[in-house]
Amino acid sequence: MKPIWIVDDDPSIRFVLEKALARESLPTRSFTHPREVLDALADLGQGDPARQGPQVLVSDIRMPGGSGLQLLEKVRELQPGLPVIIMTAYSDLDSAVSAFQRGAFEYLPKPFDLPKAVELIHRAVEESQREEVVEERQAAAPEMLGQAPAMQDVFRAIGxxxxxxxxxxxxxxxxxxxxxxxxxxxxxxxxxxxxxxxxxxxxxxxxxxxxxxxxxxxxxxxxxxxxxxxxxxxxxxxxxxxxxxxxxxxxxxxxxxxxxxxxxxxxxxxxxxxxxxxxxxxxxxxxxxxxxxxxxxxxxxxxxxxxxxxxxPPLRERPEDVPMLTRHFLQQSARQLGVEPKRISDAALARLEQFGFPGNVRQLENICHWLTVMAPAQVISLQDLPPEVLDAPLAGSVGGAGGHVSQAAAQSSSEPAPAATPVAVVGAESPSALPLAAASVVTGSSSVAEGATWESGLETEAQKLLAGGHAEVWDILTRRFESRLIRTALHATHGRRMEAAQRLGIGRNTITRKIQELGLDSADES
Known part of the structure; x- marks a missing residue:
């Protein structure tokens, strides 16, 4: 951290502040009059590698060789964002008020309470560091990113x-x-x-x-x-x-x-x-x-x-901006952490595009920072995404509260499944309880019953339940769907839950919770 510069012709004031700030692990550099400060700032402008600029400037108001108020004006010209705290006797307050309006962070009446003085300097340090972060972000990145038509409208309005x-x-x-x-x-x-x-x-x-x-x-x-x-x-x-x-x-x-x-x-x-x-x-x-x-x-x-x-517009209304923003935030996080930027796979990027982002761009930025720290490899894969993304329903997916449909299952309505791969469908706990049109699909048959699809079987089952006056039809069918889907995935992975979750495109915590809720604990995990 850069030092706190203290300017006062009174050595006792300098000594007290130096010791108090040293106890707070805050470095200091002291001066006896304003001219020394301006010379030091000039040396910084010439690139003196042995010196650091100030994090905060604390200056007395009355000193031989110059006024603290004059110093304030010149420092504001040289470093506009630098917090300046003016120390002043009560008798100086009225004459100094108008000058303080020119940009002093705060002023400290003498004699001052040392803990309050240290607290004030801490506040000034926090303000200075916050401004530095904002400036770094603005210097390192374009103002705004967005190719979606809604964002282009915003850019045009700004123009x-x-x-x-x-x-x-x-x-x-x-x-x-x-x-x-x-x-x-x-x-x-x-x-x-x-x-x-x-x-x-x-x-x-x-x-x-x-x-x-x-x-x-x-x-x-x-x-x-x-x-x-x-x-x-x-x-x-x-x-x-x-x-x-x-x-x-x-x-x-x-x-x-x-x-x-x-x-x-x-x-x-x-x-x-x-x-x-x-x-x-x-x-x-x-x-x-x-x-x-x-x-x-x-x-x-x-x-x-x-x-x-x-x-x-919210981020969910401009999913085409997600890839560009993701790569930008990964680069930004890498710079902040001093590491090599990570790349993201197409599958992981596709899942992010389908995520609703209730926290909008800020949430995407946080996710990218999390991935920079937590993803084990240089290329971010689908399973590296945080649970909040993996456990969320895909855009346009079928399922009840907490239900998820894998991409493969979502595609099965329009693409025939390979003969050797069981296909997840909505159904009962045993094949015999399923609608006839869906039975051959569940048992892994190479073809769907002639003239029928599993969607038509779902429709038939829903009509039967609705006609029978059943309540909570959504929950009944969702439970049967999720149970059959998870059983099929566990069978395909020989009971390995982590692999089953990855194959389904959901999180480990989600599949564990669903197994408990649906009473599938008898499925062994190897």
């Missing part, structure tokens, strides 16, 4: 909006990439040189959200020892991304509407209006029109946000 700062509402399921769209809108906008600030309104407690958005004045509430800039001020001249806007508390919706209408707001506990020159992009997975009808979302705010709406 049309590139010269505008209009408010945009992005709708789409969780994990579909709404923040990526917001970042692309910011990057290709007139305010691209300004900051991009994101906040998930659903992830912050209601009593803290107002302060997070609008900031607070010193003494506004218990614990507010200093003035704090909110996200609107942090995003000045840039873009504020309000994720999950549908979960915003109703009373805060009124304050947000005021900002969008008047372009100004008040900090919590403040009396002076603050101008907001910020573009707002909002996103939600909820149906805001329905929320308006239910009284959970202000109609006037909805219309303020809904100037331009972009719908981001």
């Amino acid at each position: 049309r909006l590139s010269q505008s700062q209009v408010t945009v509402l992005i709708t789409g399921e969780s994990g579909s990439g709404k923040e990526l769209v917001a970042r692309a809108l910011h990057k290709h906008s007139p305010c691209a040189d300004g900051p991009f600030v994101a906040i998930n309104t659903a992830a912050i407690p209601k009593d803290l959200l107002e302060s997070e958005l609008f900031g607070h004045e010193r003494g506004a509430f218990t614990g507010a020892q200093t003035q704090r800039r909110g996200r609107f001020e942090q995003a000045e001249g840039g873009t504020l991304f309000l994720d999950e806007i549908g979960d915003m508390p109703f009373d805060l919706q009124t304050r947000l509407l005021r900002v969008l209408s008047d372009g100004q707001f008040y900090r919590v506990g403040g009396h002076a209006p603050v101008k907001a020159h910020v573009r707002v992009i909002a996103a939600t997975h909820q149906d805001l029109e329905r929320r308006v009808k239910e009284g959970g979302f202000r109609e006037d705010l909805f219309h303020r946000l809904n100037v331009i709406r972009l719908r981001l």
Whole structure:
């Protein structure tokens, strides 16, 4: 990790912070005045291999040879993403407030409580590392990937909006990439040189959200020892991304509407209006029109946000993008872990394309990271896929809750099975109880009864049960189907459950559970 740079002309302050941070395993580098810091940053710009840049800068406000506020301005020019904490005596607070608005991460009043100072530095380190990860991902990868027509529509919309700062509402399921769209809108906008600030309104407690958005004045509430800039001020001249806007508390919706209408707001506990020159992009997975009808979302705010709406399609609506995204995420995971990228077999890729991805693109990214770590070979095979994929029904498969049909079985309706291979069908526990049309298939006969298929046998059996007034016909037939299918697979693999699961295209846990549920424990496993 890069060191914490400490700038203070008081050796006792430097000593105390150095020792406290050393106990936290945080490296430090100390300076006595701002000029030394600027010289060190200049050396970094010339590629000095012996030095590392700062993770966080902690600077006093009053020092001989320069002001901490002047240093803040110059550092923000050289390294805009570097968190800067200003240490200041209480007598300096009023004069420093306006300068802090130019980009200080936070300020630390002297005399300070050492544990609180260390806690604040830890927060700044986390923020710095989070920004580094975002920058690395953006540098290493294209903004967005997608060849499906629905994604091409999104790309075209981003292009049309590139010269505008209009408010945009992005709708789409969780994990579909709404923040990526917001970042692309910011990057290709007139305010691209300004900051991009994101906040998930659903992830912050209601009593803290107002302060997070609008900031607070010193003494506004218990614990507010200093003035704090909110996200609107942090995003000045840039873009504020309000994720999950549908979960915003109703009373805060009124304050947000005021900002969008008047372009100004008040900090919590403040009396002076603050101008907001910020573009707002909002996103939600909820149906805001329905929320308006239910009284959970202000109609006037909805219309303020809904100037331009972009719908981001879920991954299941664009399966043609799965192969490209999978290879991209495998490459990305390999870079992050410092290993050789893994390749994926056609069979495994085909199964991923048939998976529903309830977690959308984020879930695919997590699966690829899991495969990079857990897959035993360089080529990912079908059985290497995680249980959440293997245990899920295939797209368009037949079966009840938890039921699965192998690809071979799915194809058997249109392709004749080889004579020596038993074919799984819907049926009873013994061949004699099966519909006549399906009996010859179950016993492994080389041909299906003339003029009949196992589907017609299934239809006949269903009609008989329905005509007889049976309840839960679906469960009855599904149970018989699964029982016959698993027995046939275990017979073909001589009782080896792992191999049977692989042949059927389901997970080991699934076949074990089904054997127990269906009372097939008498089937031996070698």
